Amino acid sequence: MFADRSASIPKVCYEIFVRSFCDSNGDGIGDLNGVISKLDYLADLGVEAIWLTPIHPSPSYHKYDVTDYYTIEPEYGTMNDFKRLLAGAHERGIAIYLDLIVNHTSTLHxxxxxxxxxxxxxxxxxxxxxxxxxxxxxxxxxxxxxxxxxxxxxxxxxxxxxxxxxGLFFKGMPDLNYHSDALREEMAKVIRFWLNDVGVDGFRLDAARHVYPIWDNGESISFWEFFSKIVGEAKPSAFTVGEVWAETEEVAPYFRHLNATFHFDLSFALQRMLIAGRDEQIIDRLLASFNLFQKYNPLFVNAIMLTNHDQERIGSVVGGNIEKIKLAASILLTLPGQPYLYYGEEIGMLGLKPDPYIREPFLWTPDPEDPQLTHWISPEFTTLKTVAPLSEQNGDLNSIFNHYKNLIHLRRSEPALSQILAPNLQPVRLGDDQLLAYFRPHAERSLVIIHNLGDTEMEFQMPADKSLFTEVLFSTDPEHKSVLTKSRLSPHSSIILAPPRNARAAEKQ
CATH class of the missing domain: 3.90.400.10 (Oligo-1,6-glucosidase; Domain 2)
Structure with missing residues (x-):
C-alpha cells in the first residue's frame, strides 16, 4: 500500500492541452517553451502540479496515438526543452505529471x-x-x-x-495486449525512463479501465498492480492518477494500485446541479463513495474536476452565465479532494464538441495578433467577442480569473479546505434542495460552506450546532462582508463561514 505523503500531495492541479496553451516560436502551435514562459503565471495562480496532455511524437493533433514513448513531439520542442520545463516547475514548487498512454499506440508505432x-x-x-x-x-x-x-x-x-x-478508440490506435511479457518489460522501461532518467513526478494514466478489452476485463486491475510495483521501485514518491471513466462502484477497485482516480460521477452531478439549480444529495453520495474507496486504499486521493479535455467546457454547460461559472468554481474548490482545473477554466473559456472545439486557444491578451496566441484551429466558442482575455481579467477584481485565484489561495491557506487524505466532510441540512451546504471540520478551524444553486434569493436557518459560524471568510454575495448578519443568500452565490476568533479561543480552553 502507499506511504502517507499528505504534505507532498499537490493541492491544486492544472491540465494543459499543450497545443493550445501558449506559442513561443510563431508557428501557431503551443509548445513546451510556451508553457515555461507561463510558469510564473501558474505559480501565482496557486497551481502546485501540471498535467501535460501527451507530448510524445504522434500523427494526430491530440497526440494520444503515440509513435515513440521516449522522445518529444517536434512541434512541441525537444527533450532539453522538457528538462528545462521540469527544472523551472520544480524551482516554483510545481510537480509535472506526464500523460502516459498504455492502452494503445499509433498504427505508425x-x-x-x-x-x-x-x-x-x-x-x-x-x-x-x-x-x-x-x-x-x-x-x-x-x-x-x-x-x-x-x-x-x-x-x-x-x-x-x-x-x-x-482498436477500441479508433482504427489508427490499436490496443496493446499485456498478456505479452515482452510488452510488459517494454512498458516498464518506459516508466523507469521518465521517472528516473528524466525525472517527472508522476503520470496521468489514460483509459485505465480499458487496458484489457471487455472479454478479458478482469485482468485490468492486476495490470495496475504490475504498473504500481514498477513505479514504486523506480520512484517511491511518484504520483499516479487514473482515468477510470465509469461509475463509482467500478472505479473503487482501482484505488488498490493507483494514488488517485478522477471522479466522473461528481463531475456530471455538478453539471446537472448547476443547470437545474437543485442539489442531488451530492454530499451524501460523496460520503458513500469515500467509504467505498477507503475499503481499497485508506490513503485514496479523490481527483475532482468540473470538466476535462474530453468533456464540453463548464462555461458552455452553464450557457456562458458568469455567475454560474463562478458558482461552479466555488463548489469545486471548497469540496475535499485534489482539484484539477482544465486550462482556461479560470478565464471562463467556452467549448462544445466535437473535441477540437473544447480544446481551443487560451486568450492571453486582447490582441488578435498576440504572438503567444495559438492558431492551429479557428475557434468557434472562445473568441475575443465571447471571453475576456487574461490581461483584462487580471485587473478586474470581479472577474472569473480573480474569483478562481482568490479561492485557490484560500483553499491552500485554510487547513479545513486543503485536507486531501481522509476527506473531512459532513452534510449541513438546510431543508431546501436549492441550497447546497456542507461542513469541513478541522482541529485548527472548521468551516461551513453554503451555495445557492438557484435563480432566486434564499433564506436559510443555520442548524443550532453551527450557530457560532458567523465570520465570513469568503462570499460572492455583496450583502455579506466580514460578519453574517442576514440569513439569506443571493442567487448563484456562495459563502464560507467560520466561528469568530473569540469563540474558537473559548473552545480550546
Missing part, C-alpha cells in the same frame, strides 16, 4: 508496423489479433458505446491478413 507484417512476427503478440470466426464465436464484433468511446465496431482489417486487430 514501430511495434505495430512490425506486428502487422505477419503472424510470426515477434511483435504480433503486443496487440490483439483474431480471425472473423474467433470474433464471432466470442460475440465481440460489436460493442456498446460508452462515455469514453463511441466506436461500435472495434475490429479493423489489416490488408492481406485473415486476422483483424482490435
Amino acid at each position: 514501430p511495434w505495430f508496423k512490425e506486428a502487422r507484417k505477419s503472424k510470426d512476427n515477434p511483435y504480433r503478440q503486443y496487440y490483439w489479433w483474431m480471425t472473423e470466426d474467433q470474433i464471432d464465436h466470442l460475440g465481440i464484433s460489436e460493442r456498446q458505446t460508452s462515455d469514453d468511446s463511441q466506436v461500435v465496431y472495434p475490429w479493423h482489417e489489416n490488408p492481406n491478413d485473415d486476422e483483424k486487430y482490435y
Whole structure:
C-alpha cells in the first residue's frame, strides 16, 4: 500500500492541452517553451502540479496515438526543452505529471508496423489479433458505446491478413495486449525512463479501465498492480492518477494500485446541479463513495474536476452565465479532494464538441495578433467577442480569473479546505434542495460552506450546532462582508463561514 505523503500531495492541479496553451516560436502551435514562459503565471495562480496532455511524437493533433514513448513531439520542442520545463516547475514548487498512454499506440508505432507484417512476427503478440470466426464465436464484433468511446465496431482489417486487430478508440490506435511479457518489460522501461532518467513526478494514466478489452476485463486491475510495483521501485514518491471513466462502484477497485482516480460521477452531478439549480444529495453520495474507496486504499486521493479535455467546457454547460461559472468554481474548490482545473477554466473559456472545439486557444491578451496566441484551429466558442482575455481579467477584481485565484489561495491557506487524505466532510441540512451546504471540520478551524444553486434569493436557518459560524471568510454575495448578519443568500452565490476568533479561543480552553 502507499506511504502517507499528505504534505507532498499537490493541492491544486492544472491540465494543459499543450497545443493550445501558449506559442513561443510563431508557428501557431503551443509548445513546451510556451508553457515555461507561463510558469510564473501558474505559480501565482496557486497551481502546485501540471498535467501535460501527451507530448510524445504522434500523427494526430491530440497526440494520444503515440509513435515513440521516449522522445518529444517536434512541434512541441525537444527533450532539453522538457528538462528545462521540469527544472523551472520544480524551482516554483510545481510537480509535472506526464500523460502516459498504455492502452494503445499509433498504427505508425514501430511495434505495430512490425506486428502487422505477419503472424510470426515477434511483435504480433503486443496487440490483439483474431480471425472473423474467433470474433464471432466470442460475440465481440460489436460493442456498446460508452462515455469514453463511441466506436461500435472495434475490429479493423489489416490488408492481406485473415486476422483483424482490435482498436477500441479508433482504427489508427490499436490496443496493446499485456498478456505479452515482452510488452510488459517494454512498458516498464518506459516508466523507469521518465521517472528516473528524466525525472517527472508522476503520470496521468489514460483509459485505465480499458487496458484489457471487455472479454478479458478482469485482468485490468492486476495490470495496475504490475504498473504500481514498477513505479514504486523506480520512484517511491511518484504520483499516479487514473482515468477510470465509469461509475463509482467500478472505479473503487482501482484505488488498490493507483494514488488517485478522477471522479466522473461528481463531475456530471455538478453539471446537472448547476443547470437545474437543485442539489442531488451530492454530499451524501460523496460520503458513500469515500467509504467505498477507503475499503481499497485508506490513503485514496479523490481527483475532482468540473470538466476535462474530453468533456464540453463548464462555461458552455452553464450557457456562458458568469455567475454560474463562478458558482461552479466555488463548489469545486471548497469540496475535499485534489482539484484539477482544465486550462482556461479560470478565464471562463467556452467549448462544445466535437473535441477540437473544447480544446481551443487560451486568450492571453486582447490582441488578435498576440504572438503567444495559438492558431492551429479557428475557434468557434472562445473568441475575443465571447471571453475576456487574461490581461483584462487580471485587473478586474470581479472577474472569473480573480474569483478562481482568490479561492485557490484560500483553499491552500485554510487547513479545513486543503485536507486531501481522509476527506473531512459532513452534510449541513438546510431543508431546501436549492441550497447546497456542507461542513469541513478541522482541529485548527472548521468551516461551513453554503451555495445557492438557484435563480432566486434564499433564506436559510443555520442548524443550532453551527450557530457560532458567523465570520465570513469568503462570499460572492455583496450583502455579506466580514460578519453574517442576514440569513439569506443571493442567487448563484456562495459563502464560507467560520466561528469568530473569540469563540474558537473559548473552545480550546
